[in-house]
């Protein structure tokens with residue numbers, strides 16, 4: 056079985072992003088970029104499937120600027136076999152990402168696609184579900200456990216009320232949550248080896264997909280700031296302030 | 305302009321989240337219809353008909369919708385959506401699962417977790433864990449929108465008298481099935497609608513230490529939440545997680561205990577009216593943004609707090 060893992064290059068989760076002065080977006084120049092943390096978990100899960108003999112090839116795909124090559128090299132260093140970069144300088148929305156991934160799937164015929172539940176830049180949480188719709192495949196989203204079966208898989212999902220386990224037919228689209236696994240770090244020798252693994256570069260046009268945004272971003276602004284408050288000296292003072300100043304008790 | 309709201313319900317009752325989505329839709333203008341999709345959900349449909357401002361309720365009642373599997377529910381929504389310009393749902397895990405599937409079936413780019421409705425086609429939504437707010441304008445012929453419930457008041461649950469109309473079911477897609485669930489039982493208020501929330505972090509040190517928070521919560525009628533670190537460590541179930549990738553809360557009072565204040569946690573509680581932090585490290589980032597900070601060992605401060613609430 057082939058596993059497809061879409062990985063997105065995003066501003067590192069430790070960076071406190073700043074809005075650009077002209078409100079056209081957030082500052083990404085000279086900012087540390089990394090693989091979307093959820094996607095690292097997806098790559099790790101794919102590798103574990105391969106190590107367990109349940110998958111034989113892992114293909115990582117990224118849609119983004121030329122630098123997304125680095126993200127793909129990270130996936131290769133972790134253990135992916137091959138990578139495809141669909142290079143574009145446009146911001147590609149989830150629907151268009153899903154269409155491109157569908158086109159890749161038509162060529163690659165994976166048995167499972169493992170995506171992150173959410174990209175931490177756009178916070179959309181859409182792509183996996185959209186890919187499910189476009190392929191007509193079932194979806195298992197926000198998954199914290201996967202059991203591969205024969206022609207189906209059982210997935211435990213993190214939902215508002217707790218946990219839910221569902222069974223979906225294979226092939227399937229899966230979006231992974233934080234507690235599925237702990238991704239490995241790539242070792243130095245594997246980082247060296249990854250440099251020689253195949254990485255194909257394509258364009259959206261190669262797949263005949265129109266990536267023109269459907270939504271126009273009018274502006275990107277700073278959120279309302281909260282001013283820091285006071286340090287109280289004791290529990291008694293805290294309770295007094297909550298009762299008499301803030302009036303919330 | 306015509307709005308369809310996908311209700312969050314349990315068959316007999318409409319969940320509060322739905323009421324917030326109704327208010328968001330009203331801000332865009334036009335009629336409001338509520339869709340109740342489920343199995344044996346007649347009572348929920350009747351309840352939806354009473355929501356103030358709702359003019360019609362569409363109900364699809366069939367076995368294949370019982371567990372809200374996206375493969376079955378999405379086609380039902382697609383079919384109902386035909387005669388509406390806007391389809392809204394509260395951003396619960398259920399809608400987050402289903403709505404993008406609906407959007408792609410309709411060839412529409414969904415707008416996730418809107419926090420403000422400027423017009424029928426212009427919306428605000430947080431990006432980068434709420435570090436920036438994007439204003440987006442949609443040129444889609446249909447708008448598929450999920451709503452951050454904390455950003456909108458709840459519509460009144462009573463006062464309406466909408467007509468209830470049954471619609472045909474769309475059948476079982478045969479792609480997925482429900483196996484089991486582990487529902488976290490609690491007598492405390494629901495995290496996302498509680499007036500007071502007290503959350504514990506890694507500093508709690510162990511699951512049993514959350515008992516200290518439960519005691520405070522019970523005196524205050526509060527819900528209990530947690531940071532990701534506390535959930536990862538197994539102190540509490542996953543549905544306690546507050547943050548960028550967990551639940552978003554905005555109570556009148558949020559008390560963070562043994563939580564450092566990482567941006568991903570902050571994203572889920574920064575719209576609380578009053579924020580209190582109890583942390584033994586005076587350098588903890590949470591103190592820069594909390595309204596009231598108490599530098600103390602939580603093992604002393606929390607029992608003392610409980611005692612002070614008598």
Ligand SMILES: Cc1cc2nc3c(=O)[nH]c(=O)nc-3n(C[C@H](O)[C@H](O)[C@H](O)COP(=O)(O)OP(=O)(O)OC[C@H]3O[C@@H](n4cnc5c(N)ncnc54)[C@H](O)[C@@H]3O)c2cc1C
Pocket residue numbers: 068092093175504505506507508530531532533534545546547548549550551561562563564565566567568569572582583584585588600601602603
């Ligand atoms: C993609 C991604 C998504 C994430 N999503 C979320 C999310 O939704 N929600 C979330 O919360 N996090 C999320 N995180 C994790 C986040 O980055 C932080 O790691 C996490 O919030 C830290 O939790 P914490 O504050 O409990 O732990 P820590 O940062 O370890 O802080 C523990 C605090 O407890 C204090 N403490 C320890 N002992 C005591 C004591 N005896 N008395 C008083 N204080 C004490 C310490 O001083 C410290 O400040 C996410 C991370 C990533 C990468």
Ligand SMILES: Nc1ncnc2c1ncn2[C@@H]1O[C@H](COP(=O)(O)O)[C@@H](O)[C@H]1O
Pocket residue numbers: 061062063064091093094116117118119147149152169170171172173174175177178179180181182183
């Ligand atoms: N540009 C992209 N390139 C590769 N994968 C992506 C891209 N955008 C989104 N994805 C995948 O879709 C997931 C969810 O993204 P989103 O729907 O944008 O929150 C991510 O975690 C990735 O797995």
